[in-house]
Amino acid sequence: MRYSIMLQIVTGMTIILLGAAGLFAWLQNRTPAVKPIGAPSASIAIGSQV
Amino acid sequence: MKRLLMHSPITVAALWILVYLLITLFPLMVLLLYPPPAQGFWIDFSVALGFIGLSMMVLQFVLTARVNRIESSYGIDILLQFHRYTSLVAFVMVLAHPIILFIGQPETLQLLNFPQAPWRARLAVLGTLAFLTMVMTTIWRKPLQIPYEPWRASHTILAVLAVGLGFGHAIGVGNYLGLFWKVVLWSGMILFALWLILYVRLIKPWLMMKKPYVVEEILPQRGDVWILALRPLGHEGFTFHPGQFAWLTLNITPFSMREHPFSMSSSGDHADRIEFGIKEIGDFTKRIKDYQPGTRAYLDGPYGVFTIDRYWDSAGFVLIAGGVGITPIYSILLTAAERQDDRPFLLIYAAPTWEEITYREAIEDLKKLLHLTVVYVLRQAQDDWQGDTGYVDRELLAKYIPLHRGSRHYFVCAAPVMMDAVEKALFELEVPVTNVHMEHFNLA
Missing domain, CATH: 1.20.120 (Four Helix Bundle (Hemerythrin (Met), subunit A))
Incomplete structure (x- = not known):
């Protein structure tokens, strides 16, 4: 019973984590925001590979 | 609040x-x-x-x-x-x-x-x-x-x-x-x-190396169980909440990480002598009886939340043990007796036979010190046995547990199959899930 409840909790947490991953991707891909003053440009990044 | x-x-x-x-x-x-x-x-x-x-x-x-x-x-x-x-x-x-x-x-x-x-x-x-x-x-x-x-x-x-x-x-x-x-x-x-x-x-x-223990004695108990008694060497040892367990390293360095979890069976209030009830099941436990007094041991603990100390307000306790699962429950009863706990305890204890009831004599003695009711459930009983036989199932639990289920906390320690069956039966009998506490043998 306890493990069954825990399984339900972990399932709920997994859904939240998947939602957060979706939110992350959505925030990244929404309409480009204005870059803050002083923000480093992408060119100083170590790399940008897949 | x-x-x-x-x-x-x-x-x-x-x-x-x-x-x-x-x-x-x-x-x-x-x-x-x-x-x-x-x-x-x-x-x-x-x-x-x-x-x-x-x-x-x-x-x-x-x-x-x-x-x-x-x-x-x-x-x-x-x-x-x-x-x-x-x-x-x-x-x-x-x-x-x-x-x-x-x-x-x-x-x-x-x-x-x-x-x-x-x-x-x-x-x-x-x-x-x-x-x-x-x-x-x-x-x-x-x-x-x-x-x-x-x-x-x-x-x-x-x-x-x-x-x-x-x-x-x-x-x-x-x-x-x-x-x-x-x-x-x-x-x-x-x-x-x-x-x-x-x-x-x-x-x-x-x-752990800085706080060693020595084996004081190893005593046989009913049901192929050995009582391993340890004494702290050069330090005060530790007190614990009855029902807790510790990781035991015996006769080797704790750096080897070859440690095994066992419930303490002694009173939680005596730091100077810590006992474990160990049943001969695996390779390590079968060798317990061969160790000699004076053997060096190390303990990592105490651990666990399987203890009545967390439920001071509970009106009483229902303790359900199967076989060597009695070990932490015996510690709970022993400590309660020493502390003169006046709340009612119901012990439902399943064992293969009358002769294999670990701590049988000691439990009978505790009846004189505690408000304790003991229900033995034997798998194989002799013809003259008047008590319960078979398994700890829903019918048996319904016969003994209090009508006001939530007035007690329930502690279950047994083999996995019995634990699952008892947990399911308690749920069906409408015991609140937050009042049921279980201790698993096999942590690995």
């Missing part, structure tokens, strides 16, 4: 889950500060899954480090089960990360060509293989006949490899970890995990 909330298991659980989610997601959300250019929803989604999987892997080190603060909320068996479930979730996320990438950008399949792939891809493949091996050898340890101790050592090594290689891959790709301070943040997390490994493997054994 605050006290009530902090003692409610549901509130405590909700708080820990919130903390877990925040720690898992915080490093991911930090990556959104000064992010690299977007790569499309699905690619970024897969990247997020990879980072969440890595975060969860790091948190596994915390779950298994026997951190008292976390452990005291639930008990090690619950934490280990949570560890198993969340490891599988992390594994699925880590696997989904490249699969989504391969579907979204089929050209990236070339990264699987190991000899020609860049290092960042090789690290990912190796890390995933380490994770896969770790999951497979854990789920199928028994069918694969992997002994516990080598499995435990390999589990640690594979875990460090999986996290280290995964982190190396994230730095190698560099999209989201391109900025120095982000690398520092993630490195901090990884170093924390490594620190926990060092603590468990080196610092804790070193602390």
Whole structure:
């Protein structure tokens, strides 16, 4: 019973984590925001590979 | 109100889950500060899954480090089960990360060509293989006949490899970890995990070395059980909440990590003599009787939340034991008798035969000191046996447990099959799930 409840909790947490991953991707891909003053440009990044 | 909330298991659980989610997601959300250019929803989604999987892997080190603060909320068996479930979730996320990438950008399949792939891809493949091996050898340890101790050592090594290689891959790709301070943040997390490994493997054994014990005596008990009595050597030992357990290392250095969990069977208030009831089941337990008084021992403990001390307000207790599962329950009864606890105790004790009832005489003696009712349930009884026979099932429990189910706390310690059956029966009899406490034999 306890493990069954825990399984339900972990399932709920997994859904939240998947939602957060979706939110992350959505925030990244929404309409480009204005870059803050002083923000480093992408060119100083170590790399940008897949 | 605050006290009530902090003692409610549901509130405590909700708080820990919130903390877990925040720690898992915080490093991911930090990556959104000064992010690299977007790569499309699905690619970024897969990247997020990879980072969440890595975060969860790091948190596994915390779950298994026997951190008292976390452990005291639930008990090690619950934490280990949570560890198993969340490891599988992390594994699925880590696997989904490249699969989504391969579907979204089929050209990236070339990264699987190991000899020609860049290092960042090789690290990912190796890390995933380490994770896969770790999951497979854990789920199928028994069918694969992997002994516990080598499995435990390999589990640690594979875990460090999986996290280290995964982190190396994230730095190698560099999209989201391109900025120095982000690398520092993630490195901090990884170093924390490594620190926990060092603590468990080196610092804790070193602390245990400084507080040795010696075997005082080894006494036979009914039901193939041996009472192992230890005396602290040069220190005061420890008191414990009756029902708790400790990890025992016998006749070898604690650095060997060949330790075994056993419930204490003595009174929790006597630090100068700590006893364990150990049944001859496996290789280690069958050798217990061969050790001599004077043998050096080390203890890591006490651990566990299987104790009536947490329920001071309870009107009484129902204790359900099967076989050697009586060990922590006997400690609970003995300590209660010494403390002159006047609340009612109901002990339902299943054993194969009348002769195999461990601590039988001592339990009968405790009836004189406690408000204690004992129901023995024998698997095989002689013809003149007047008591109950068979299994501890719903009918038997309904006959004995109080009508006002929630007025008691229920403690169950038995073999897994009996535990499952009793837990189900108690649930069907409408015993509140928060009033049922269980101690599992097999933590591995």
